[in-house]
Amino acid sequence: MNNxxxxxxxxxxxxxxxxxxxxxxxxxxxxxxxxxxxxxEPEDGIDLSTARTALADAGLGVVLAAxxxxxxxxxxxxxxxxxxGLDYLEACIEAAEGLGADIIGGPLYGEPMVFxxxxxxxxxxxxxxxxxxxxxxxxxxxxxxxxxxxxxxALEPLNRFETDMLNTTQQGIVAVDxxxxxxxxxxLDTFHMxxxxxxxxxxxxxxxxxxxxxxxxxNHRGFPGTGNMDWPATLRALVEVGYSGPVSLEPFRxxxxxxxxxxxxxxxxxxxETEKLKAGLGVIRSNLMLAGFxx
Amino acid sequence: MNNxxxxxxxxxxxxxxxxxxxxxxxxxxxxxxxxxxxxxEPEDGIDLSTARTALADAGLGVVLAAxxxxxxxxxxxxxxxxxxGLDYLEACIEAAEGLGADIIGGPLYGEPMVFxxxxxxxxxxxxxxxxxxxxxxxxxxxxxxxxxxxxxxALEPLNRFETDMLNTTQQGIVAVDxxxxxxxxxxLDTFHMxxxxxxxxxxxxxxxxxxxxxxxxxNHRGFPGTGNMDWPATLRALVEVGYSGPVSLEPFRxxxxxxxxxxxxxxxxxxxETEKLKAGLGVIRSNLMLAGFxx
Numbered sequence: 001m002n003n004x005x006x007x008x009x010x011x012x013x014x015x016x017x018x019x020x021x022x023x024x025x026x027x028x029x030x031x032x033x034x035x036x037x038x039x040x041e042p043e044d045g046i047d048l049s050t051a052r053t054a055l056a057d058a059g060l061g062v063v064l065a066a067x068x069x070x071x072x073x074x075x076x077x078x079x080x081x082x083x084x085g086l087d088y089l090e091a092c093i094e095a096a097e098g099l100g101a102d103i104i105g106g107p108l109y110g111e112p113m114v115f116x117x118x119x120x121x122x123x124x125x126x127x128x129x130x131x132x133x134x135x136x137x138x139x140x141x142x143x144x145x146x147x148x149x150x151x152x153x154a155l156e157p158l159n160r161f162e163t164d165m166l167n168t169t170q171q172g173i174v175a176v177d178x179x180x181x182x183x184x185x186x187x188l189d190t191f192h193m194x195x196x197x198x199x200x201x202x203x204x205x206x207x208x209x210x211x212x213x214x215x216x217x218x219n220h221r222g223f224p225g226t227g228n229m230d231w232p233a234t235l236r237a238l239v240e241v242g243y244s245g246p247v248s249l250e251p252f253r254x255x256x257x258x259x260x261x262x263x264x265x266x267x268x269x270x271x272x273e274t275e276k277l278k279a280g281l282g283v284i285r286s287n288l289m290l291a292g293f294x295x
Numbered sequence: 296m297n298n299x300x301x302x303x304x305x306x307x308x309x310x311x312x313x314x315x316x317x318x319x320x321x322x323x324x325x326x327x328x329x330x331x332x333x334x335x336e337p338e339d340g341i342d343l344s345t346a347r348t349a350l351a352d353a354g355l356g357v358v359l360a361a362x363x364x365x366x367x368x369x370x371x372x373x374x375x376x377x378x379x380g381l382d383y384l385e386a387c388i389e390a391a392e393g394l395g396a397d398i399i400g401g402p403l404y405g406e407p408m409v410f411x412x413x414x415x416x417x418x419x420x421x422x423x424x425x426x427x428x429x430x431x432x433x434x435x436x437x438x439x440x441x442x443x444x445x446x447x448x449a450l451e452p453l454n455r456f457e458t459d460m461l462n463t464t465q466q467g468i469v470a471v472d473x474x475x476x477x478x479x480x481x482x483l484d485t486f487h488m489x490x491x492x493x494x495x496x497x498x499x500x501x502x503x504x505x506x507x508x509x510x511x512x513x514n515h516r517g518f519p520g521t522g523n524m525d526w527p528a529t530l531r532a533l534v535e536v537g538y539s540g541p542v543s544l545e546p547f548r549x550x551x552x553x554x555x556x557x558x559x560x561x562x563x564x565x566x567x568e569t570e571k572l573k574a575g576l577g578v579i580r581s582n583l584m585l586a587g588f589x590x
Contacts, residue, residue, distance in 0.1 A: 113559075114414060128553055132555040136554075159456075161409045165555050197523075198523065219489060227494075228494055254463075257463065257466055259426075260424075262415050262417065263455045264456060265415040
């Protein structure tokens with residue numbers, strides 16, 4: 001398969017601001033087809049029209065990654081946070097229109113856990129049901145708006161420490177089917193799947209044509225090819241379900257074995273990682289290319 | 296190999312109190328050799344001598360699991376929390392003496408993250424170094440006391456969301472080697488390794504004779520045999536390094552695919568899980584038994 005393969009902007013810099021548009025041509029030169037860009041915040045100082053031109057000049061595509069927080073949380077029990085979530089998803093659609101992106105992915109349901117300092121807490125059956133209902137309501141509203149704008153939201157389950165809304169691929173499938181709107185599809189990330197699913201290839205086959213975005217990450221989140229992920233089996237499953245959409249890499253490498261290192265915290269690259277990124281891209285592109293062949 | 300195989304008390308009940316000593320014979324009857332018991336808290340109402348007798352009567356061994364928190368944290372920058380950590384580890388040794396346990400395992404360094412509602416935060420190089428130094432100092436003090444009592448602490452790296460002190464097996468090896476005391480060894484848990492190590496079998500081989508306790512958990516933490524863990528390769532590596540110590544199961548099963556379910560929160564079993572536990576035990580015991588054979 002010839003899926004476009006991209007790289008997350010955070011690989012290079014965070015925040016990605018208007019001063020970093022020159023990275024687009026570097027990323028293209030490394031061999032990537034698109035950048036996965038965090039939806040710009042006002043303080044990032046990115047003029048969407050300028051950025052769109054820079055993407056076109058570099059010949060680089062773009063997929064957007066939504067950034068939720070406790071105040072942008074369509075599933076929250078707080079009405080203001082729910083509205084904040086809806087407003088944010090609408091702003092994401094506008095950003096996609098401005099940048100010329102078709103897909104906006106991420107944990108759209110809000111309710112971040114470890115990254116918001118929220119511990120796992122017990123919930124009653126009624127609370128679980130109410131939060132799920134709010135999630136589906138909010139997703140339905142957002143999906144309709146995305147569809148009207150010709151965009152699609154890609155709903156991403158996260159591991160159990162990052163959220164308590166959707167963890168497994170099966171839960172993601174149920175949510176997408178409940179919303180049942182072409183403005184909402186599923187996004188799968190192998191890092192999370194490796195913590196939550198029984199079998200990554202089986203989960204991909206189960207998700208099938210609902211998949212609209214895919215992130216190919218190692219078990220430890222480093223460069224593809226440096227961990228224990230079974231890339232041939234994973235990518236064969238992706239080919240088997242006919243997935244022709246984007247495949248994004250998010251290799252937040254370790255490259256540092258100091259004791260007491262906060263590895264889940266974003267760190268700037270300590271060196272030029274071009275060769276490692278190209279090799280990681282090669283692992284995914286080569287395996288994906290060969291996944292369609294019997295032998 | 297004929298390693299003793301055990302099961303964590305939380306599988307059945309939490310808190311495990313003086314009223315639950317009858318579970319010992321149930322656990323033995325399922326085929327387990329030991330119970331991994333959370334170090335009793337005063338409010339659990341467990342009389343150590345009574346519990347020791349109940350264990351002996353049931354023919355069940357015991358390994359202890361330490362429970363740290365932000366106030367029991369030898370690596371903390373707060374002097375009171377550090378002392379609380381040291382006092383707690385000393386209390387663990389006393390509990391081991393009272394119960395007749397030889398091994399006390401867990402994230403002894405303190406500093407819990409997601410379960411204490413602490414988000415990943417950036418740290419300066421100086422802070423990273425200072426926290427690591429405090430961890431090693433505290434472990435050295437605790438290890439000397441354990442050794443004097445004929446006990447051993449088993450230091451457990453946790454995944455990046457549960458702590459920022461030790462995540463990889465390699466970091467655990469460095470810490471154990473820095474302390475260099477027979478009162479401190481390494482505990483490996485395949486659930487965490489699957490998120491942090493390049494290869495679980497390679498990590499086991501690297502850790503070698505430092506391993507004093509092992510937890511055999513699925514990638515998604517359910518019953519062994521229901522996930523993607525490569526048990527033959529993992530257990531062969533354990534046999535290869537000559538590990539003859541305890542192997543513990545901690546299958547916090549999902550068995551519930553409701554949306555918005557807080558899966559990282561402890562939940563009581565919804566049904567009698569005896570048959571699943573026996574099958575999970577069978578997967579580990581059978582693979583471990585065969586791991587020593589060439590074919």
